[in-house]
Amino acid sequence: MLSHSEENYLKAIYHLSLIEDSGVSTNAIAQKMNTKASSVTDMIKKLSEKELIDYQKYQGVTLTSDGKMRAKMVIRKHRLWEVFLVEKLDFSWDEVHNVAEELEHIKSEKLINKLDAFLGFPKEDPHGDPIPNANGEIFISEKFLLNEMEASQICICVGVKDTSSEFLQYLDRQNIALGKTIVVKSKESFDNSMVIEVNNNEIMISNKIANNILVKRQ
Numbered sequence: 001m002l003s004h005s006e007e008n009y010l011k012a013i014y015h016l017s018l019i020e021d022s023g024v025s026t027n028a029i030a031q032k033m034n035t036k037a038s039s040v041t042d043m044i045k046k047l048s049e050k051e052l053i054d055y056q057k058y059q060g061v062t063l064t065s066d067g068k069m070r071a072k073m074v075i076r077k078h079r080l081w082e083v084f085l086v087e088k089l090d091f092s093w094d095e096v097h098n099v100a101e102e103l104e105h106i107k108s109e110k111l112i113n114k115l116d117a118f119l120g121f122p123k124e125d126p127h128g129d130p131i132p133n134a135n136g137e138i139f140i141s142e143k144f145l146l147n148e149m150e151a152s153q154i155c156i157c158v159g160v161k162d163t164s165s166e167f168l169q170y171l172d173r174q175n176i177a178l179g180k181t182i183v184v185k186s187k188e189s190f191d192n193s194m195v196i197e198v199n200n201n202e203i204m205i206s207n208k209i210a211n212n213i214l215v216k217r218q
Contacts, residue, residue: 002050004105007074009033009043010052013061014071023060072132073112078104079125080115086126087119093126093177094168127168128159128178128214144217147194147210151187156180159214167212174203182215 002010012032016024030040044061047053052067063071081103085091091099106112113134116122123139124130130138143158157180160167171177175198183197192207 001107002070005043006047006050006052007070007105009040009047010063010067010071011074011078013053013063014068014075017063020060023056023062025060029061069136072136072138074104076132076134076136077106077112079129079131080112080119080122082125082127083119083122083131084115092168092172094165094172096126097163124159126178127163142216143214145211146182146184146196146213146215147192147207149184149187149215149217151184153184154218155182155184155215156218157182157213158216160212161214162212170209171213174205175199175201176213181218182213 009029012029013024016028016032020028026037026040026044029044030037033040044053044055047067048055052064052070054062054064078100081100082096085096085099086093116134121133122131123141128143130140132138141158144155145161146155146157149155157176157178159178160171176182180198185195185197185202187194192210193204194207194210195202195204197203
């Protein structure tokens with residue numbers, strides 16, 4: 001049985017491994033976990049003894065197959081609970097992360113599998129992130145950044161890169177949400193700012209905003 005802290009480290013290493021070409025550095029883990037390097041070293045020792053990670057000095061940390069599966073199951077629980085909170089309890093998408101951080105440590109596999117079935121086996125959470133299935137398999141749909149779209153293109157909002165409350169609340173104020181159709185009316189060559197249309201309303205957004213909205217082409 002893993003502690004909450006051990007599960008959090010596995011999850012952090014998994015997320016970091018998606019953007020690292022090789023092993024994940026202890027400094028990157030410390031930054032992700034907002035902790036001291038000495039604490040990371042102690043946890044690496046514990047996880048290595050449980051054969052959940054491999055650590056090579058100067059090469060970083062990699063998850064073993066068991067470690068990767070356990071990380072995916074924590075992520076699975078987190079994202080399923082986010083779906084439940086939004087769809088069944090009317091939480092807004094900027095509220096669910098912190099609550100799901102607590103619920104993701106529930107150990108009952110039976111409960112999580114029943115939750116998955118109750119929700120209709122969703123493929124993505126309220127932010128558009130993929131949900132691993134019970135076997136750890138992840139369906140990845142093709143997505144693009146909104147700032148990659150050109151004038152006159154039509155697309156659908158399918159996710160966000162920035163899941164901070166501030167950003168999600170900004171999107172709510174602009175009526176931008178998952179499933180919304182976005183029409184790129186114009187794009188400024190100078191700074192890649194855009195005028196987009198959502199629900200027949202035209203909005204000017206910065207390149208920073210467009211760089212954090214994930215879409216699929218229609």
